[in-house]
Amino acid sequence: MAEHSHDDSDYSVVDRARMTLGHAPAGLYLPGIDGATRREATRLCARDYLEHHVFFNNRGFHNHLNHHLLAVFALGAPVKRLQDIFDLHKGMQRPSYSLESDVQITADNLADYVSDERHYPNFIKFFQGELEAAGE
DSSP: OOOOOEEETTTHHHHHHHHHOOOOOOOGOOOOHHHHHHHHHHHHHHHHHHHHHHBSSSTTBOOOOOHHHHHHHHTTHHHHHHHHHHHHTTTTOBOOOOOOOOOOOOOTTTHHHHHHHGEEEEEEEEHHHHHHHHHO
């Protein structure tokens, strides 16, 4: 497994994760949601995506850190609360796996790797390519 950690002031993770948060319709804005909180929520979601496995344990329980971050962001939580939530959850997360350079997942061999979680980063790479090819 890869050991990934990013500084709390490192916003380059947003670009590496290709992460963006959309804007809610005007009627859904709550006090507290502003550019700073949007930027911080995006950064923390990107860190979770880059640093942590999709499962937080070895029994297949899903990492819901991004769900927690986005829920409190949408309710107008301040930047400090977003960071506090990230810090609370990060200790229980499994580190993400490194990309297996000897494995390239394609539409033809997808089924060969689907049950092997070690190839999760390879699946992400495959599906990102599929979305890009579709113009998403």
